[in-house]
Every structure is written in structure tokens, then in C-alpha cells.
Amino acid sequence: xxxxxxxxxxxxxxxxxxxxxxxxxxxxxxxxxxxxxxxxxxxxxxxxxxxxxxxxxxxxxxxxxxxxxxxxxxxxxxxxxxxxxxxxxxxxxxxxxxxxxxxxxxxxxxxxxxxxxxxxxxxxxxxxxxxxxxxxxxxxxxxxxxxxxxxxxxxxxxxxxxxxxxxxxxxxxxxxxxxxxxxxxxxxxxxxxxxxxxxxxxxxxxxxxxxxxxxxxxxxxxxxxxxxxxxxxxxxxxxxxxxxxxxxxxxxxxxxxxxxxxxxxxxxxxxxxxxxxxxxxxxxxxxxxxxxxxxxxxxxxxxxxxxxxxxxxxxxxxxxxxxxxxxxxxxxxxxxxxxxxxxxxxxxxxxxxxxxxxxxxxxxxxxxxxxxxxxxxxxxxxxxxxxxxxxxxxxxxxxxxxxxxxxxxxxxxxxxxxxxxxxxxxxxxxxxxxxxxxxxxxxxxxxxxxxxxxxxxxxxxxxxxxxxxxxxxxxxxxxxxxxxxxxxxxxxxxxxxxxxxxxxxxxxxxxxxxxxxxxxxxxxxxxxxxxxxxxxxxxxxxxxxxxxxxxxxxxxxxxxxxxxxxxxxxxxxxxxxxxxxxxxxxxxxxxxxxxxxxxxxxxxxxxxxxxxxxxxxxxxxxxxxxxxxxxxxxxxxxxxxxxxxxxxxxxxxxxxxxxxxxxxxxxxxxxxxxxxxxxxxxxxxxxxxxxxxxxxxxxxxxxxxxxxxxxxxxxxxxxxxxxxxxxxxxxxxxxxxxxx
Numbered sequence: 001x002x003x004x005x006x007x008x009x010x011x012x013x014x015x016x017x018x019x020x021x022x023x024x025x026x027x028x029x030x031x032x033x034x035x036x037x038x039x040x041x042x043x044x045x046x047x048x049x050x051x052x053x054x055x056x057x058x059x060x061x062x063x064x065x066x067x068x069x070x071x072x073x074x075x076x077x078x079x080x081x082x083x084x085x086x087x088x089x090x091x092x093x094x095x096x097x098x099x100x101x102x103x104x105x106x107x108x109x110x111x112x113x114x115x116x117x118x119x120x121x122x123x124x125x126x127x128x129x130x131x132x133x134x135x136x137x138x139x140x141x142x143x144x145x146x147x148x149x150x151x152x153x154x155x156x157x158x159x160x161x162x163x164x165x166x167x168x169x170x171x172x173x174x175x176x177x178x179x180x181x182x183x184x185x186x187x188x189x190x191x192x193x194x195x196x197x198x199x200x201x202x203x204x205x206x207x208x209x210x211x212x213x214x215x216x217x218x219x220x221x222x223x224x225x226x227x228x229x230x231x232x233x234x235x236x237x238x239x240x241x242x243x244x245x246x247x248x249x250x251x252x253x254x255x256x257x258x259x260x261x262x263x264x265x266x267x268x269x270x271x272x273x274x275x276x277x278x279x280x281x282x283x284x285x286x287x288x289x290x291x292x293x294x295x296x297x298x299x300x301x302x303x304x305x306x307x308x309x310x311x312x313x314x315x316x317x318x319x320x321x322x323x324x325x326x327x328x329x330x331x332x333x334x335x336x337x338x339x340x341x342x343x344x345x346x347x348x349x350x351x352x353x354x355x356x357x358x359x360x361x362x363x364x365x366x367x368x369x370x371x372x373x374x375x376x377x378x379x380x381x382x383x384x385x386x387x388x389x390x391x392x393x394x395x396x397x398x399x400x401x402x403x404x405x406x407x408x409x410x411x412x413x414x415x416x417x418x419x420x421x422x423x424x425x426x427x428x429x430x431x432x433x434x435x436x437x438x439x440x441x442x443x444x445x446x447x448x449x450x451x452x453x454x455x456x457x458x459x460x461x462x463x464x465x466x467x468x469x470x471x472x473x474x475x476x477x478x479x480x481x482x483x484x485x486x487x488x489x490x491x492x493x494x495x496x497x498x499x500x501x502x503x504x505x506x507x508x509x510x511x512x513x514x515x516x517x518x519x520x521x522x523x524x525x526x527x528x529x530x531x532x533x534x535x536x537x538x539x540x541x542x543x544x545x546x547x548x549x550x551x552x553x554x555x556x557x558x559x560x561x562x563x564x565x566x567x568x569x570x571x572x573x574x575x576x577x578x579x580x581x582x583x584x585x586x587x588x589x590x591x592x593x594x595x596x597x598x599x600x601x602x603x604x605x606x607x608x609x610x611x612x613x614x615x616x617x618x619x620x621x622x623x624x625x626x627x628x629x630x631x632x633x634x635x636x637x638x639x640x641x642x643x644x645x646x647x648x649x650x651x652x653x654x655x656x657x658x659x660x661x662x663x664x665x666x667x668x669x670x671x672x673x674x675x676x677x678x679x680x681x682x683x684x685x686x687x688x689x690x691x692x693x694x695x696x697x698x699x700x701x702x703x704x705x706x707x708x709x710x711x712x713x714x715x716x717x718x719x720x721x722x723x724x725x726x727x728x729x730x731x732x733x734x735x736x737x738x739x740x
Contacts, residue, residue, distance in 0.1 A: 005095045006026075006095060007033070007051070007057065009095060009098060010022070010024050010033060013082075013084050013098065013099075013100060014036075016100070017082040017100055017103065019080060020079075020080040020081060020082040020103050021036045021039065021040060021074060021079055021080065021081050021082070022036055022081075022082050022084060022100075023062075023067060023071070023081055023082065023083050023084065024084045024098065025064065025083075025084055025085050025086050025098060026061070028063060028064055028065075029061040029062065029063055029064060030061060030062050030064055030067050030083075031059055031060070031061040032059065032060055032061065033051065033057055033058065033059045034057065034058060037058045037059045037060045038058055040060055040070075040074070041058075041060045043073070043074060043077060043079075044070055044073060044074070046060045046061075046062070047060060048060050067083075068111050068113065069113070071083075071104055071111070072109070072111060072113060072114040075104055075105065075106050075109050075114065076106070076114065078106060078169075078193070078195035079195075080103055080104065080105045080106075080239075081103070081104045081105075082100045082102075082103045082104075083100065083101055083102055083103075083104065084098045084099060084100045084101075085098065085099065085101050086098055087099050087101075100241075101241060102239065102240060102241045102242075103238070103239040103240075103241075104239070105123075105170055105195075105197070105239055106123075106169035106170040106194075106195050107121065107122065107123025107124075107140075107168060107169055107170030108123060108140055108170075108236060108239045108240050109121065110140065110141055110240075110349060110350065110353060110355060112346070112350075115141055115346065117294035117297070117343060118280075118294055118297035118298060118301070119298065119301070120139045120141075120142060120144070120166075120298055121139055121141050121168075121169065122137050122138070122139050122166045122167075122168035122169075123137065123138055123139075123140070123168055123169075123170045123171075123172070123232070123235075123236070124136065124137040124163065124166055124168045124170075124171050124172070124232075125137070125171075125172040125173075125174065125199070125228055125231060125232040125235070126159070126171065126172070126173050126174065126177065126183070127174040127175075127202065127224065127227065127228040127231065128174070128175070128177040128178060128179075129224035129227070130224075131151060131155075132149055132150065132151050132155070132224055133149075133150045133151075133155050133156065133159050133177075133179075134147065134148070134149050134150075134222075134224050134225055134227075134228040135147060135148045135149075135150070135159060135162060135163075135228070135253070136225075136228040136229045136231070136232040137166060137168070137232070138232060138236065138247060140236060140240060140244065140246070140247065140349060141345070141346045141349050142295075142298070142345035142346060142349065143246035143247055143248070143249070143345060143348065143349060143352075143539055144249070144251070145213070145214075145229070145247045145249060145250045145251070146250065146251040146252070146253055147220060147225050147228060147229050147250065147251075147252060147253065148162060148252070148253035148254075148255070149222060149224070149225055150162075153680075154680075154681055156179050156182060157262070157677065158255065158260075160182075160183075160186050160190075160263060161260070161261075161262040161263050161266075162253065163186070163187075163190075163191060164190050164191070164263040164266060165261070165266065165305045165306075167191065167194075168191075168194060169193055169194060169195065170194065170195050170197060171187070171191075171194050171195070171196055171197070172196075172197045172198075172199050172231075172232065172235060173196060173197070173198055173199065174199045174201070174202060174228075174231060175199075175200070175201070184196075190263060197235075199231060199235065202227045202228075202230070202231045203227065203230040203231040203233070203234045205230070205234075206226050206227050206230040207226075207230075209229075209230035209233045209234060210226050210229065210230055212233075213233060213244070213247050213248060213250075214248065214249075214250045215248075218249065218250040219250070220250070220252070229250065233247070240353060242352070242353040242354060243352075244352070244353075245352055245532075245535060245536075246348060246349050246352045246535060246539065248536060248539075249539075256309075257308070257309060257310065258306045258307060258308060258309060259306075259307040259308070259309055259630065259633050259647065259648060259649060259650065259651065260649065260650045260651075261305055261306075261307065261630070261651065262650070262652070264652075264653050264654070264655075264674060265626070265651050265652065265653045266305065268623075268653040268655045268689075269284070269623055269626055269627055269630070269651075269653065270282065270283045270284065270583065271283060271284045271285065271304050271305070271627075271630070272284070272285045272301050272304055272305060282583060282586075282587060283583070284304060284582060284583060284627060284630075284631070285300065285301055285304055287557065287561075287582050287583060287586055288300065288304075288553065288554060288557045288582075288631075288636060289553060290335075290552070290553040290554075290556035290557055290560075291338075291549050291550060291552075291553040292335050292338035292339045292341070292549055292552075292553075293338050293341050293342075293343070293344075293545065293546065293549050294343040294346075295343060295344060295345055295542060295543075295545065295546035295549065296338065296545075296546045296549030296550050296553060298546070299546040299547065299549070299550050300550045300553060300554075303550065303634045303635070304630070304634055307630050307633035307634045308633055308634065308635070308647070309633070309647050309649060310647075311568045311570065311647060313635075314568055314632070314633060314634075314635050314647065315568060316383075316384060316385050316635075317385065317551070317554075317634070317635025317636075318565055318566075318568075318635050318637075319383040319384065319385065320381075320383040320384075320385040320386050320551045320635075321551055321554045321555045321558065321565075321635060321636065321637060322383070322555075322565055322637075323381060323382060323383045323386060324386075324551055324552055324554075324555030325555045325558050325559050325637065327380075328559075330377060330378075330380060330381065331552050331555050331556065331559075333373075333374075333377035334374060334377055334378070334548055334549075334552045335549075335552050335556065336373075337370050337371075337373045337374035337377060338370070338374070338545065338548070338549045338552070340366055340367065340369075340370045341366075341367045341370050341545060342363040342364070342366065342367045344364075344367055344538065344539075344541075344542035344545065345539065345542050347360050347363055347364050347367070348535055348538055348539055348542070351364070351528055351531055351532055351535070352532060352535060354528075356528060357411070357413055357414075357415055358407050358408070358411035358412070358415065358420040358524060359411055359413065361403055361407050361524075361527065361528065361531065362403070362407055362409065362410075362411065364403065364531065365400055365403035365404065365407070368395070368396045368399060368400045368403075368538075369400055371393055371394070371395045371396065371541065371545075372395045372397075374393060374545070374548070375390055375393050375395060378390035378393075378548070385547075385551065386548065386551070389544045389547055389548045392540065392541070392544045393541050393544050393545070394537055394538075394540075394541050396534060396537075396538065396541075399530070399531060399534060402527060402530060403527070403531075405422065405424075405425055406421060406422060406425050406523065406524075406527050407420060407421065407422065407524075407527065408420060408421065408422050415520075415521055415524060416517060416521060417517065418513075418516050418517045418520050419520075420520055420524055421519075421520045421523050421524065425523070426519065426523055428519060429516065429519045429520065429523065432508070432512045432515050432516050432519065433512075433516060435508050435509060435512045436509070436512040436513055436516060439509050439512075442505065443461055443469075443505075446461060446501065446502065446505065447459070447460060447461045450471060453482075454477075454480050454481070454482055455480055456473055456477035456480050456481070457477075458473070458474045458476065458477055459471060459472070459473050459477065460472050461502070462496075467488050467489065467496065467498070468498075468503075468506045468510075469498070469502050469503075469505065469506045470488055470489070470496040470497060470498055470502070471485065471496070471497045471498070471499065471502065472491075472494050472495070472496050472497075473485075473494060473495050473496075473497065474493060474494050475493055475494065475495070478495060481495070481497065484499055484500070485497035485498075485499055486498050486499065551635075554634075554635065554636045554637065555637075557636070557637075558636070558637035561582075561585075561586075561639060562639070563636070563637035563638055563639050563640075564637055564638065564640055564641065564642060564643065565637050566628075566632040566637070566638050566640075566643040566644065566645045567643070567644045567645075568632070568644075568645060568646070568647065569644050569645065569646045570646060571601075571646060572601055572602045572646050572684070572685070572720070573599075573600070573601045573644060573645075573646055574598065574599070574600045574601075574625065574629060574644075574645050574646060574648075574687070574720060575598075575599050575600075575601075575643065575644045575645075576597060576598045576599075576625065576628055576638075576640050576643045576645075577597050577640060577641045577642045577643065578595035578596070578597065578640055578641035578642075579595060579596060579597065579598060579624055579625070579628055579638070579639065579640040579643065580593050580595050580624070580639040580640065581593065581620050581621075581623065581624040581627065581639075582624075582627055582628075582631065582638075582639050583627070584620055584624075585639060595640070595641070596621060596624075598621075598624075598625045600625075600687075600720040600722075601720075602684065602718060602720075602737075603737075604736065604737070604739070605737065605739045606714065606718060606719075606720060606721065606737040606738070607710060607713060607714055607720075607721040607722075607723060607737060607738040607739070608721070608722050608723065608738075608739055608740075609710075609723050609725065609730060609731060609733065609734070609738060609739065609740045610622065610722060610723065610724045610725070611724075611725060611726075611728055611730075611731060611740070618691070618724035619655065619691050619724060621722075622689045622691060622722040622724055623653075623655075623689070625687070625689075625722060626651050626653065626687060626689055628640065628643065628645070629645055629648055629651065629687055630651065632645045632647075633645075633647050633648075646685075647685075648685055648686055648687040648720070649683060649685040649686055650681070650682065650683070650685075650686045650687070651686070651687045651688075651689070652677070652678045652681075652682055652686060652687070652688045652689065652719075653689040653691075654671065654674045654675060654678060654688075654689065654690045654691060654693060655689065655691040666696065667695075667696040668696030668697050669696075671693060671694075671695070671696055672705075675690075675693060675705075675709055678690075679709065679712055679713070679717065682713070682717050682719040683717070683719065684717070684718040684719060685719075686717075686719040686720070687719065687720050687721075687722075688713065688717075688719045688720070688721040688722070689721075689722050690709070690721065690722070690723045690724070691724050692724060692725060692726060693705060693706045693709055693723075693725070694706040694709075694727070695726075699727075702727070703727045703729060703730065706723075706725060706727055706730060707730060707733065710723060710730070710733060710738070711733075714737055714738060
């Protein structure tokens with residue numbers, strides 16, 4: 001088949017971007033051909049046409065101004081889209097030069113309409129290096145970057161738990177890891193919207209990549225961690241194709257600093273996602289989320305997924321929350337200040353990659369304007385955490401002043417249509433605007449001046465398409481025409497002339513509109529570059545605002561729902577008086593939740609055996625103890641009359657197994673696997689919730705298993721444990737440490 005030069009160009013571009021759907025810019029449309037066209041027409045319901053009569057090049061296209069919607073839909077379905085733009089002069093002779101300017105993938109999409117404000121959009125990479133598994137991840141829309149290293153017999157489970165927390169839409173896998181099958185199975189069951197991208201090998205310039213992005217103090221010491229992070233950064237540079245300065249902070253996911261919330265616990269306790277549809281409604285996050293900013297909402301979710309172990313860290317948060325609970329005006333002031341703040345982090349990313357428009361800069365200005373007020377409010381704060389926020393929040397007065405002077409209050413979306421820079425900001429621009437606006441008056445002015453200087457009363461200025469602007473003088477005044485007039489045309493009873501001034505005026509008028517748009521665009525990009533210079537400091541301030549927003553949110557929840565401050569202990573005791581289940585209490589609008597006590601320690605009551613009929617509230621009671629412990633460890637007040645809590649290192653839950661049947665395992669098998677995990681990895685500092693064990697088999701076998709598990713926990717593990725059971729025969733296990 002004979003190919004035109006344009007089609008050859010298309011195929012060459014396609015070859016350089018394998019695995020991506022190519023949006024190829026032709027004039028006012030993005031066109032797709034061959035297999036891409038068939039795929040896109042099917043996915044988006046577009047009409048399939050053909051480039052030539054013989055149906056040998058199927059094609060379909062979308063208008064360039066509406067392309068974002070179509071790209072978002074394809075990316076949401078897990079496809080990658082390469083955008084090829086015309087970068088040459090379309091009016092020049094021959095074939096217009098085209099180049100891929102970016103590849104949009106599920107983990108690198110930046111369009112506002114495709115991202116959920118209260119959720120991160122992570123991309124993660126898995127790299128197996130000998131006995132270690134390294135995870136590297138980032139959210140380029142907020143500028144976060146992190147890595148974790150998993151070792152030991154439990155390394156795969158720890159990785160899978162982390163992936164479930166991240167819930168990323170795109171996962172990069174280096175090479176062929178030994179656990180590939182287990183990973184695919186887990187993804188099919190728990191990460192239904194995650195697309196896999198194979199990466200052949202690790203980065204070739206590890207050192208340079210790490211140095212380019214991170215300060216010395218943040219660079220990982222381990223070689224394999226550096227390799228994983230650099231490989232992820234390589235992929236991001238290849239797809240986003242900008243300098244990605246916003247990825248400048250690298251965090252280490254240190255499991256030893258946090259209460260480990262594994263996949264089962266996160267699901268069963270409905271901490272950030274409900275069991276029904278995976279949404280936020282009726283979750284602990286939903287109950288506690290009084291945040292005013294999208295950044296705050298994302299940070300609160302992170303706190304719930306990574307509760308603290310250190311009592312000092314927990315106490316610091318509790319002190320700040322307590323101060324905000326007590327000082328109503330401080331809390332109100334902080335929350336009012338946060339209310340006007342837009343999504344800083346994502347705004348900064350759009351500025352960084354050059355996609356921010358004038359509205360984004362106005363949103364930034366409005367946000368920056370709120371900072372002095374918040375800082376002022378925090379001046380009275382006594383708790384160390386709030387004082388730190390007050391010290392770290394910068395106010396960027398010069399930037400606010402620049403944006404105030406430069407950008408109009410209500411700009412259009414497009415940067416190429418003018419109307420975005422304020423009058424008075426730039427003399428040249430004002431001059432052109434005046435010319436454009438006052439052209440009639442200025443012509444009148446020139447005409448009056450010429451009449452006066454020459455003394456020709458019958459002189460007039462006109463315009464036609466051939467000559468442009470001209471001065472017309474009747475033959476009667478011909479003797480007074482000055483030498484500076486250049487004759488252009490002779491008519492029956494008049495002569496037409498041009499002058500240098502008129503020529504200049506014409507050039508100005510006709511070029512003014514075009515000039516205005518160009519000058520505005522250049523001024524805008526200068527302002528955007530100026531903002532970019534302060535990127536890191538604004539990012540840090542954004543983080544502090546998110547922090548104070550979360551603390552105020554927890555204080556608001558405590559005040560609204562009548563929560564109390566838990567006291568933290570180190571002796572392994574969990575003692576709750578009149579505790580209430582935070583979710584059930586909110587769902588019960590008509591009925592009253594009956595509060596209850598819970599006491600666990602290592603001396604007299606290490607294991608609680610809970611019996612009772614169906615619907616008696618056994619599960620609710622056990623989940624309540626787990627949720628209140630977790631709430632205390634994120635630094636939140638809790639629903640109780642009083643509580644003393646020793647931090648736990650892990651919460652294990654063994655509840656239900658309905659949806660695991662998809663993976664082809666029987667209920668009994670799933671249950672035994674989970675119990676095995678608990679017995680293997682629980683420590684004396686863990687909290688274990690067992691809701692009915694031994695159910696998926698015959699009565700006596702089930703009862704034997706349940707008895708054996710309880711005895712093993714009592715003799716070997718010593719974890720604080722709550723067991724709900726139908727087997728009333730187990731009540732005779734009661735002894736020094738097991739209580740009915």
C-alpha cells in the first residue's frame with residue numbers, strides 16, 4: 001500500500017511510542033488511524049471513517065479543543081495516550097513537523113477534571129532485588145515521592161498491604177518478579193482499576209536522577225532503593241516530558257514507626273473505604289472529615305492509614321487537637337482561613353508543568369491571601385505542633401502583589417485569546433490596547449492635525465483593502481500638498497496620498513490585536529515563571545496548611561460528637577469506659593447507641609471470649625475496640641466517657657470471607673490462611689479480633705480449631721485478643737488471662 005509522507009510520519013511516530021494510542025494533530029483535529037482508530041471508535045463510540053476510498057486506512061478523530069474529555073475517558077479505562085502536536089509552522093511549505101509532547105497514562109494524568117480532589121493519584125513501581133522487594137511511588141499531581149523496602153518472610157504480604165492502601169491506577173513492574181502470579185491474583189481481587197506497565201530494566205543513570213531531584217539528606221542509602229526511585233523518575237520524565245521540579249521531597253515508608261493496618265483490617269473496619277462499594281460514605285474517614293481543603297482531606301486519609309506508634313508523636317497531635325477543641329475562636333479562625341484555600345499542591349504542579357492558566361493563578365492568589373490571617377490566628381497557640389505551623393507558614397506578599405497587579409479578576413480559560421492581563425501592568429500593552437480601542441478617535445486626531453498643518457479644509461482620511469489607510473485631497477487643494485505626502489492613487493476629482501505616520505498607524509492598528517494577544521501571553525508566562533521560582537517554599541507552606549486543617553478537623557469532630565481525649569499508656573493496658581462505635585453511632589439516627597466498657601491487659605484479661613445470640617452486637621463491640629485504639633493512635637479524640645490506651649503495633653482482624661471466593665478459595669481455606677498469618681506475625685503488642693473461627697467445617701472440627709487457636713495465642717503470642725464465638729462450649733477455657 002502506497003503511503004503519503006504524512007502517513008509515513010504518523011507510522012514513524014507510532015513506532016516510537018509503542019503501547020500508546022496516538023492522538024495525531026491534523027489542523028483542528030486529533031486523528032487516529034489503523035488499529036488505534038478501531039480501538040478508540042469502539043471504546044468511545046466514535047464514527048469510523050477511512051483516509052482513502054479503498055477502506056485501507058481506518059481513521060477516527062476528535063476536535064482538538066474537546067480532546068481532554070476523550071483522553072480522560074481512555075486513560076480511566078487503563079490506556080495510555082501519546083499526544084503528537086504540530087510544532088512546525090503549519091503555513092510553511094511541505095510536511096508540518098509533528099512531535100509527541102507528552103504521554104498521558106493512568107498514573108501521570110494531570111487534568112483537573114480527571115483527578116478526585118480528596119484522593120491522591122499515585123503511580124508505583126515494584127522492583128525485586130534478591131531477597132528484598134523495593135516499592136517506589138509518587139503522586140505527580142501533588143509532588144509527593146516515597147519508597148519502602150520489604151524483607152523477611154512476610155515481605156510479599158507487606159507489599160500487598162501497601163499497594164492496597166495506595167490504590168494506585170498504574171503499577172510499573174521491573175522485569176519478572178518471582179511473585180508475579182500472586183501479585184496478579186491480588187490485583188484482580190483488590191485493585192480492579194490498576195493497569196500494569198512492564199519495565200524491562202532499571203535506570204541507566206541512577207546517581208544523576210537522584211541528585212537532580214533530591215537533597216543529599218533525603219537520598220536513600222540502599223542501592224536498590226536508589227535504583228527503584230530513579231527508574232520511576234525515568235518513566236515519569238519519559239511520559240510527562242517536563243522537568244518535574246515539584247518532585248523534590250522523598251519520604252521513606254518506615255513500617256516500624258506506624259501501626260500496621262493491613263488489607264483485611266483496612267477493609268473490615270471500613271476505615272477509609274466502605275465494604276459496599278469502596279466509597280467514602282459510612283467510613284471512619286467520613287465521620288472525622290471536617291477538613292476545609294482538598295489537601296487536608298488527603299492528609300487525614302493518610303493519617304488513618306498510617307497511625308503512629310510513638311507516644312511522643314501521638315501526644316503532640318493530641319495536645320494540638322485539645323487546644324483547638326477548647327479554643328473555639330482559634331478553631332473557627334483557622335477553619336475560616338482554610339475555607340478559601342484552593343488545592344495548592346495540584347495548582348503548583350500545573351504551574352510547574354506549564355499547563356496552568358490564568359484562572360489557576362487567580363486561585364493561587366486567593367489562596368496565598370488567606371495565609372497572613374491563618375498565621376495571625378495561630379500566634380496565640382500554645383501547643384508545640386500549632387506553634388511549628390505558625391513558624392513555618394510563609395505569606396508570599398510580593399507574589400500576591402504581583403498577581404494582584406498582573407492578572408484580571410475573572411480571566412477566560414484560554415491563554416491565546418487575550419483579556420488576562422490588567423490595564424496598567426505593562427506600558428506597551430496599554431499602548432496597543434489604546435490603539436485598538438481608540439483607533440477612530442486617533443484617526444480623527446490625525447485628520448484634524450493634517451488639516452491644520454496644511455490648511456487644506458477638504459482633506460479627509462479613508463481606508464480600503466488595497467491601499468490601507470490614505471489621505472484624500474481634492475484637486476482644488478493640490479497646490480498646498482506638502483512634500484512628505486506620497487502619492488498613491490489618482491481619481492477623477494481627487495488625489496490619494498499616504499504618509500509615514502499613517503503607515504505606522506496602519507501597522508499598529510492591524511497588528512495591535514495580534515500583538516495584544518502575544519504580549520499578554522508572554523507577560524503571563526513571565527508571571528508563571530516568577531511563581532515557579534517559589535515552588536518549593538509554597539509546597540512546604542501547603543503541607544503546613546494541610547496539617548493545621550486536619551488538626552482543626554479532628555477538633556471539630558470531637559466537639560460535634562462529644563469525644564474525649566484518651567490518655568496514652570505504656571504498660572499494655574487498653575481501658576475504655578462507656579465507649580461508643582464511631583460509625584454505628586452516626587448511622588443510628590433514631591436509636592441511641594448503648595455505650596459499653598472494655599478492659600484488656602497482660603495480667604488478668606488478655607483474651608476476651610464473647611458469646612451471645614446473632615445480632616447481639618458481638619462484632620460491633622469488637623470492631624469498636626479496634627477503631628477507638630486506631631483513632632487514639634492517629635491523635636484523635638474518641639467516643640467514650642474516658643479511656644487509657646497503650647499503642648498497639650498491629651491490628652489483626654479475621655472477619656467474613658464472602659468476596660474472597662472469587663479467587664477460587666473456599667471460606668474455610670481463606671479463614672485458615674488469615675488465622676495462620678495472625679499466629680505467625682502477631683506480637684504481645686498486637687490487638688487481635690477473631691470473629692467466629694472454625695465455622696467453615698463440621699462442628700467438632702471447628703470447635704477444636706477455635707480452641708487450639710485461642711490456647712496458642714494465650715501460651716505463645718500473648719496478644720490482646722477479642723474472640724466472638726458461637727461455640728458456647730469454649731466458655732470453659734476461662735482462666736487467669738481468658739475472661740468470658
